Every structure is written in C-alpha cells, then in structure tokens.
Amino acid sequence: MSAFAPPPGTADIFPAESGSWRFLESTAAKVFTACGYGELRTPIFEYTEIFQRGLGGETEVVQKEMYTFEDRGGRSLTLRPEGTAGVMRALTNTDVANGNEQRVFYCGPMFRGERPSAGRRRQFHQIGVENVGRCAPLIDAECIAMLHNYLQTIGITGAVFTINTRGVAADREPAEKVLREYFAEHIDRMCPDCRTRLERNIWRILDCKQECCQQIINSAPSYIDSFSDSSKAYFEEVKKALTALEVPFKVSSRLVRGLDYYVHTVFEVTHDALGEQIAIAGGGRYELFLPGEKRPLPGVGFATGVERLLMAREALNAPVPEAGRADCFFIGLGAEARMKNLISANTLRKAGKNIALELEERSFKAQMRAANRSMAPYTVIRGESELANGIAIVKKMDDGTQCEVSENDLTDYLVKNI
C-alpha cells in the first residue's frame, strides 16, 4: 500500500478533487483580472541567492526549509519556497524600477522541507498576487479588498482578516530598542525559543504561542508609538480605506509574519473552521532586494494556500464543482456497430459533446449498466438489426422512452437534441 505512495508531503490530486482546484484557479484569474492583474508564470526553481537575499537569511524558510541542489554547472539552485522573490526577479526585466506599476498574479507549487501535517505539505500550492512598483496606503487596501472579494467568490465566508503595521526600515531600530529593553527584563521567565529570539529576531517573540510568554507579551509596550508620524499616518489611511471598502478586519500588534522583507502593512487571514494556527492567506507590503539591484523594489501582495482554501471550503460545505459527465452513451453490439459508434463519437466530440462508449465486446446488459452509471441522459443503441435497417435507437434514460433515427440524420439529431 505504501509501495507507490508519493514522496512525503506530496500528493496526487485525482479527478474527483481536481475540479475544485481548477475552480479556485479560474475564479482567481477572473477576480484578479478585474483588478488589472495578469498572470505571470515563473520557473519553479531559481538561483538560490534569489531567495536568500529576497527573503532574508535569518528567516526560518531560508535557514532550514529550502530544497537546494547543484546543477551540472555547479550553480546552486533552489525549488521556490514562495512566489514573491521569483516574481520580483522577473519583473526587474520590466520598467518597474522606474516607478511604473506592474500587477501580476501567479499560481503553482511551492516547496518547503518541513514536517507534513494538517494543511502543510512539502509541495503545496499557492495562488498569489504582487502589485509592484508603487507604495501607497490605498494600494494596500485595494489589494486586501481584492483578497476579501476572492474569498467571498469561492464560498469562504467568515474569514478573519488581521492586520498590523511594521513601519519602515528607519522605524525598526527604535521599535526594537523598546521591545528589547522590555523583554530583556522578563526573559528569564520566557520559553527557550524566545530567549534565542531576543538576540536573533526579537519580532518573533510577539507571535510566540507558549503559555508562559503570553502574559508578558500582552503587557509589552506599544512599539508602534515609536514609529514615525508618517508611518503611523500610513497605517491609519489603510484602516480608513478598508472600513470604507467594507472589509471587516481587526488589528493586532502581535502579527509580525516570518519573512524579513515586509514593511508597513502586513495581514493574515484565518478561519475559525481551521483554527487560528492555520492561515489561509497572508501577505503585506514589502521592499525586496534582488541581486545586482541597488535599491529595493516596493510592492504589496498576498499568497493563499490552495490546500487550505480547500480545507476551509470543505469545512463550510461549499459546493463541489460538478464532474464532467457524458451527454450521451453509445452501446454497440458487434464489431461493425462498435466501429460506427467510435466514428459517431469522434464526430460529436468535435462538435463539443461529451460522449462515452463501450469499445470492447460486452453483453447488452453490461453496457446498459455502464450507460446508467455514466449518468448520461441519452443512450444510443446500435445492434445487428439497427445496422440492417440503417437506423439507430436513441433512448432517453430518465423516462425510458426511445425513438429510431436513421443513420443519415443521427449526427444532426444528436447535436441538436442532446
């Protein structure tokens, strides 16, 4: 049973499920296109430095979750662990660096070498967008509203939007100082992870979930107070716009997110049906450094986890897209009839009809059962006597009525009636 299981953390998506996947992807394309986005398809692997510099060397993802390998030329390549860095790399080939806006969306597999569990695979799939080149509060709000709109459209209601601000690079130092002074005082009562975070990445203390740290974190001074006035005004403007756009949200200063490139607005979407730990989407504004570029590129974007969206839809009993079913099933008795059925099917399929048929010799009863199972509303029957008379029988399956149609008229008849 496990002999042919796919590698850990990967999965085969069978036809029964892939309809839902296509629905999520095509709906995303529709919703995002309406906001001026176009699809950008980038490679599944990039030079390793794209991610190292893009995401920040201190991040969890870069440090221990990347699938990195050498190609034959000794270059270090990495299977993309997220979509933003590759998209930004591609966009440096456009006029985006001159302040011209680029709006793109992407979807596809991402790879992270972590231990699989609910809603987390090693190969997982994201649908995401990036709005690159500009920086303004209303752009952030527009982006978040589009995500809200998308979730509604795919039947995920009741999603919880949490937002926060990270300020800009210049705000970071004074804020970190405030936090470091506070946490240093209490660090002996905090968990081991937080002790290392105090030195390595103090922001991550804020989203620690250990019981012993909660009280201390909740009583922490508001680092946002130390942000510059313009950063604070930026965040206020975002909130104002979201309210005006009727996107419900809550603010949490403990939302920091794990990637180093975020500035200003950050947000995360969770759903009660999946629990707070599992975000169905997340994103924010960023400034991303790419190799060879002197200045970082500004942008705002988000990524949704397809597997997690599907989990949410399932929990909400959202309707599953109907599997394609045949319009008509052809039954044939004898070699000649089967050949004629195949020819008819070929013609009708070219006309856009979904045709199922039996191509091997099987009993009439077996073929009728197959026709029934196919759920096709019509069945065409061709046997010895029909061939001899130059006709075929067209049977309507719901009420069992049937009629004879001459061979010459059959295709036209079926194109019109089924």
Place this chain on the structure above:
RNA sequence: GUGGUUGUGGCGCAGUUGGUUAGCGCGUCUGGUUGUGGCCCAGAAGGUCGCCGGUUCAAGUCCGGUCGACCACCCCA
C-alpha cells in the same frame, strides 16, 4: 527537526486472551432464458495482513527495527 497515533483486497472497516483454507460493507465483473439500465437475487475476481528480523509447535494478532500515513509543536500559505 521534537513528540503522539496509526498501517488488513480499489475505498471504508471486523478480526475476540496468538491456533484450522483472513472476514464484512461499498465498488468491480458475470449471470438471473437468447438485445434494454437504475431495485432485487446468485455467483466470481481481487489481500505475500506496509517492509525486515525475532519469540513460539503456531503470529494479522507478542517484541525490536524500518518505511509510510495522520496529528501536535516549530514555522508558514
């Protein structure tokens, strides 16, 4: 990476304190008078009980290892 649960035909499950040819439901196939489905009935196919080793006269049932799956933590989508 750390911890917990688990692994029996395509799917979902039984398998009692280790003991004769490993069962059940669904599904599949073939029939139920010669060519009409959905219901019903009969029969059939399909499993080296994840893998390796050990204990025993005897192991799906006990022990060890290993691999996979599921879940929690970490982190993220």
